[in-house]
Amino acid sequence: MSKQVVETPMMKQYNEIKQQHPDAVLLFRVGDFYETFSDDAITASEILGITLTRRANGAAQFVELAGFPHHALDTYLPKLVRAGKRVAICDQLEDPKLTKTIVKRGITELVTPGVSINDNVLNHKENNFLAAVYSANGKTFGISFLDISTGEFLTTEGNKDETDKLLSSFSPKEILIERGSKRKLGEYFGSDYFFFELDDW
Template sequence: METPLMKQYSAIKAKYPDALLLFRVGDFYETFGDDAIKASNILGIVLTRRANGAASFVELAGFPHHSIDTYLPKLVRAGLRVAICDQLEDPKLAKKIVKRGVTELVTPGVSFNDKVLNHKENNFLASIHLSFKESGISFLDISTGEFYLTQGTNEYLDKLIQSFKPSEIIIQKNKRNQFIEEFGENYYLTSFDDWVFTEDYARDLLLKHFQTNTLKGFGVEDFNMGIIAAGASLHYLAETQHHQSANIRKISRIEEDKYVWLDKFTIRNLELLHSPNENAATLIQVIDKTISPMGSRMMRKWITMPLKIKMSIEERLNVVEYLIDNPELSEIFRENIKLIGDIERLISKVAVGRVNPREVIQLVRGLHAIEKIKDGCAVTN
C-alpha cells in the first residue's frame, strides 16, 4: 500500500514516463525509484531508501531546491528530459496533501536556463516531416525566438542539420527507422504520432500563434511541408508546458540560393567548429574575437552558412572596411557592445515572464548602451 505522497508521485510520473521527474517536497527536489538511481549516478548525490507503506521501500535521491541551477544542466547534458514538479499551493494552507504539478519540461532542445545553454551557440530544436518528394524542416531556438522553415530533398535537409546543429529533433513516430537511415543515429530524437504532422493542424497552430489569417506576410505560405514541421515544434512547446512564447514573433524562410550549404564531411574536414585531433585549434576558435554572445552566435552562422551572392558579400565587406577606416567609431561600438550582455536572450525571458531582478537591471544597462550605438550610427549617416 503506497503512502499518499507516493500515490501522488506515481500519478504524476505516469504522465511523464520518459522524463526524469524532480518532485518538490518541502525545500528539496526528490527523485524516486529508477529516477533516483539515474540522478545519483549522474549528479554524484547520495542514494538512500524511504518507506513506501508498511512493507516496502523505494530508492530516494534529492537536492536542495535552490541548487536546481547547478544540477539541472547536468541532467539535461546527460541526454535526459527533466520534468520539474513544483508545489502549487502553500503547504501551510493545504488541508490534505499539498497540490503539485509539472510546471516545466526541460529537454536538450527546449530550455531558457542559462546554465543549460551555451551562450556562444544557438540551441535549436529541429522538426522534420519526412515525405516522398520533398520533406519539411524547421529550426526553433526558444531562448532567442528565432524560427525558420524550409523544404527540399533529404540531402538538402541533411546539410541544414549540419549547419544549424540542433540539440533535439522531432520526428514522426513511424518514421524513426527512415530518419536513422537517411541522417544517422547521433541525434537526440523525440517522436509524435502522425496526427501532429498534418497540414491543417500545423497551419492552425501557426496562424493562432502569430494571430494572423495568412502566412503570406512571412513568405512561407506555399511551403506546406515546412509548415507541418514548424507546427510540430509549436505542438512540442505546449507539451513541455511552454505556453508563453511571445518571444517567437516571426517565422522566416531559409533561402537555399543565398548560402553555400556544407555537408558534414566538409564541416568536419575543414575543422570549422570541431577537430578530431586533440588540442587542435578550429577555425571558430581562431577567428572568433567577438565581444558579445550574440556576436559569437552570428559568427558560427557565418562560418557554417557562407554567403554566395556577390552583392551580399560586398555589403558585409563594406561595413568591415568602414569600421577599419574609422577606428574611433569602432571603439565606441566595441565599448558599448560589451555592456549589452546577452540582450537577445534577456528580451526573450521578459516576453515569457522568466526574467529575474538582476536580469532586468542588465537589460536596462543594455538598452542604454544600444542608444549610444544608435547615436554613433546616426553620426555616420
C-alpha cells in the first residue's frame, strides 16, 4: 500500500501559485532567497549554473531545489529570459514577522523574452519585439509586432514568404501563436524563435 503524499504548507502554497503560470519558471521568495522547485529547479540550475539540491516535502518525499539570494535577481533574471524562459516572480506580500501563519505570497511580475521593461533584461541597442502570428488557412498570415519598451506597434498580413521576411527583419524575442500550431509554424519559419502557445483567440 502506497503512502499518501503530505505537502508542507509552503509547498502547497507554491503548487497553487505554480498552477497559475505552469509554463513559466517560478521564482518563489522564501526569506532572503528566490527558490525554484522540481522541474523549475532543474532548469534554473542548468541555465544559471547554481547548485541543485533536494529538500524534504512532507512524509518520505523529496523535491529538487535551487535558489539564489534575492539581491542577485538582476543578475539571474536576464539569464533565464535570454534562454527563452518565461519567469514568474512570486514575492512575499506581507512581513513574515507580523504573521503567525504562512506568509502571503503572490506573483508580482511576469517577465518573458518579448515582454520586459527590466533594464537588465533589455538590450538598449535593439528593439525587443513581441510578435503574434495567426493563420486560419496556412496561406495568409496575420502578424503584429509590439515593443512595450518603446511603444512601437505594427500589424499587417501577407503570405508565408512575406511573413518569413518580416520575422527575419524584426527578429522578435518571442512569438505568440495559437495552441497546437507550433510544429506547423516551426516548419514554415524555422525553430530559432521562442514560440509561446495560447488558447485560441
